[in-house]
Every structure is written in C-alpha cells, then in structure tokens.
Amino acid sequence: MKVATWNVNSVKVRLPLLLDWLDAAKPDVVCLQEIKCLAADFPLMELRGHGYRAEIVGQKSYNGVALLSKEPARDVITALPGDGGDSQARYLEASFGDIRIATIYLPNGNPVDSDKYRYKLAWLERLRAHAVTLLHQERPFVLAGDYNVIPEPEDVYDPVAWREDALFRTETRRAYRGLVNLGLTDAFRAFHAEPHRYSFWDYQAGRWQRDEGLRIDHLLLSPQAADRLVAADIDKTPRDKDKASDHTPVWCELN
C-alpha cells in the first residue's frame, strides 16, 4: 500500500496538478492538508473520475484536511481527541485495509510569543497522547502530514536564520521528539540519511530555484507499520510545475 502526504495549499487551485499527480504516482491513500474549503465545496466528482473517494474535514478559507483513497475508508474520526473546543479543521483518521491512517495539519505557531504558539505546543501534546492510545492497540498506523516541525538542523537550508522560528526552536523540536521517541519511525529517514532533502520551499525569494527549503512533511509509522516499510521518498516533480503548491508530496510503501 502506497501512502502519501501533500499540503496542496487550496485543493481548488491545485486540482489539475493533483489529478495529474494521482494518475502518475498511483497512491492508494493520500493525506491532504490546507484544502482551504468547506467539505461541500470539495471537488468530489472530479476525483471520482480518477478513481478516488474522499473523506473531508473542511473549513472556510483556512486549514482543512482530507483522505483520498481507492478503497472506502472505515471507522472515520474527524478531530484530534483532547480538546472538544478546538474547531480548526486539522485532523482526520480512518482505516484502510488493516492500516490506520491519519492526515495531520499541525499549527504553524508563529509568532512564538502568541496564543498561536501555545496552541501549537498543546496540539503536539494532544497528538502525543493520542499516539500513546494508538500504540496500545499494537496495530499498524501512519500519522502523515504537514507537521510544521523541522526535526534537525540538516532539515533546513539555514538553521541559524530559523533558530527561533516556531518550526525549529528548541521547545518545538523537544515536543516533536516526545512524539517520535514513543517508538515511531520517520519513513523518509528510514531510507535517506543525506542532509538537505526538503518537502517545502517558500514561494518568496527564489527559494525553490535555490533549493532552500524545509523538511516539515512527515510520515510517522508505528512499529507494526515500520516492519512492513519497503520504500519512501519525496517526490519533487509537482513543485516544479506552474501553479505549484509550496509543498511537494512525500510517500511511503508498506507491504
């Protein structure tokens, strides 16, 4: 089963690129983030024409996540547990075959002296607590999405410039390690040790042309999923097209 994650930065604007990429890459499940629309406005018919169903958690203008799949989703949950008052569309989880898959859009958190940053850290802690619950089930799962976390200095083009940013500062990376160190596997790093491999390049200042990016889109696997991991990579091809998202897909294959 091929599982991918892609922050599309508006599913409406990105639909032609998304359909082209689905036809070429043929993933079984795709975790989308920043669809930036209500569920009612999601392009279901067009995706159906290319063989994909969708589960959607939408929101007007901002955020929004979806799970695209060839086979129907089962046992869908539409929010990250732990805060009933959180109305932002950032989490969706379902089962496909015997694998549990979540699409995650973690808060950006800038600026760091704001409620946005406190919300980011609280969200990371809720995700860690939920991962503990999932791990107790001892089943394969994949938590995939835009984590808005740069795990290590080698995952950013200029670690000094990003030192105090909400995506990289010590407190953020410590919280992220608290999640990974429960026993999860970063699918990309299981196959690629080389530094400076990125999944996001800012639209501004020619970052893509200079290959000055960030690796912030991750697939974190439970031990039972990691045992079945046979391949993973970043697919840079959609980032080079006209009307590209600022993120590019990351994927893994489980046998």
Next chain:
DNA sequence: ATGGTTGCCTCGCAA
C-alpha cells in the same frame, strides 16, 4: 538585501 509570493467571498491575514 528586512526584499519577495500565494490564496483566502480580502481592503489584511495566514503561510
């Protein structure tokens, strides 16, 4: 070099 870009039912905000 405090620049620059994209998407949102906008006239600023989020990324």
